[in-house]
Amino acid sequence: MISCSSEGCDIQTDANLKITLFESDAELQQLTDSVTVFGSGMPDSLIYDMATTDDLLVQLDASLNSCSFVIINGTIADTLKIDYDSQYHFISKPCGYAYYYSIKSVSFTRNRIDNVLIIDREINFNDKENLRTFY
Amino acid sequence: MIRRTCVLFISLAMLLTRSSAADADSSKVSQALIIGFELSGPVIFSLDENILNLEGYLAYRLTDKYYAVFEPGYSSYKYSQYNYEYNSEGFFLRVGLDINLIKPKNGPVKHFAGFGLRYGISLSSQETPWFAYENYWGRNESILEPESFHAHFLEAGGGVKAEVFNNIYMGWSVKLRLMFYSSAGQHNKPAYIPGVGTTGTTVRPALSYYLAWQLPFKFKGTRK
Numbered sequence: 001m002i003s004c005s006s007e008g009c010d011i012q013t014d015a016n017l018k019i020t021l022f023e024s025d026a027e028l029q030q031l032t033d034s035v036t037v038f039g040s041g042m043p044d045s046l047i048y049d050m051a052t053t054d055d056l057l058v059q060l061d062a063s064l065n066s067c068s069f070v071i072i073n074g075t076i077a078d079t080l081k082i083d084y085d086s087q088y089h090f091i092s093k094p095c096g097y098a099y100y101y102s103i104k105s106v107s108f109t110r111n112r113i114d115n116v117l118i119i120d121r122e123i124n125f126n127d128k129e130n131l132r133t134f135y
Numbered sequence: 136m137i138r139r140t141c142v143l144f145i146s147l148a149m150l151l152t153r154s155s156a157a158d159a160d161s162s163k164v165s166q167a168l169i170i171g172f173e174l175s176g177p178v179i180f181s182l183d184e185n186i187l188n189l190e191g192y193l194a195y196r197l198t199d200k201y202y203a204v205f206e207p208g209y210s211s212y213k214y215s216q217y218n219y220e221y222n223s224e225g226f227f228l229r230v231g232l233d234i235n236l237i238k239p240k241n242g243p244v245k246h247f248a249g250f251g252l253r254y255g256i257s258l259s260s261q262e263t264p265w266f267a268y269e270n271y272w273g274r275n276e277s278i279l280e281p282e283s284f285h286a287h288f289l290e291a292g293g294g295v296k297a298e299v300f301n302n303i304y305m306g307w308s309v310k311l312r313l314m315f316y317s318s319a320g321q322h323n324k325p326a327y328i329p330g331v332g333t334t335g336t337t338v339r340p341a342l343s344y345y346l347a348w349q350l351p352f353k354f355k356g357t358r359k
Binding site for chain 2: 014039045047058059061062063067088089090092093094096097098099100
């Protein structure tokens, strides 16, 4: 029995946590200051560096059930901690395995952040909004 | 879905068997048992020890036109690349009908050129001895223990079989396979299914080569 296949992983292989940034007194999503983001304990590995975006895509630690991010909005830093369950997921033969996550809870410092809402607990390849932060 | 598919095939088989019985009354029909095996599996294994596919071919010639076909087999598959290893093995069975388009002229039809439909079931196990995932936080390695699963699929194809010596047949067929159910979870979909092949596309093409021996054993009816 001879079968054919085409090789090559050309699709997304990381499930990203999507965090949106809102001004507390604004109805529309907006952010006035630049944002710097890095994983807690990894200040030398910036995920965003003075970025002018109001959507953040970050990756969770598949080997643990929680991880934290430092979000510096303007000059004020907050720490956002996410607790989650991780689940391996077979993508395809050329790509192999990745992880999906399910958010259990979120905690954060209130230096500048007013509140964080969980919009969608499931983190997969769809890049939908998961957390909404209010400043 | 599985029950409906089984009912569909059984009904089709009964319908064709009844039809073939009617045909037998009006034409001389040589019923026969055809036993064979698929050739390319052992050849591929001799070139690549990671893929073993052993497949039998058992057909019962109902009439010159209709053949009931059983294809039992065993597959073993190993695959590795930079970020994971994968093993799968198991047994499969395809059941269906072949329809010969060659019409009888003087005596029974000697050769086959036609198409066939199959329902297939695969009883298999898979394991991932290791896989690695790497992102911003670093590299994470893990394993997935062996897991049994069953899969169901449909196959349609066409081909030829020619008598090369007395009652010895050789031939080939081109097939398209559609897996419609697998009991493996949504997070661990099989990379390879015995009887189907590697996954990843909705319809899976395949090519088979056959060597078969025909055992004629019965004459039924007379030509009017």
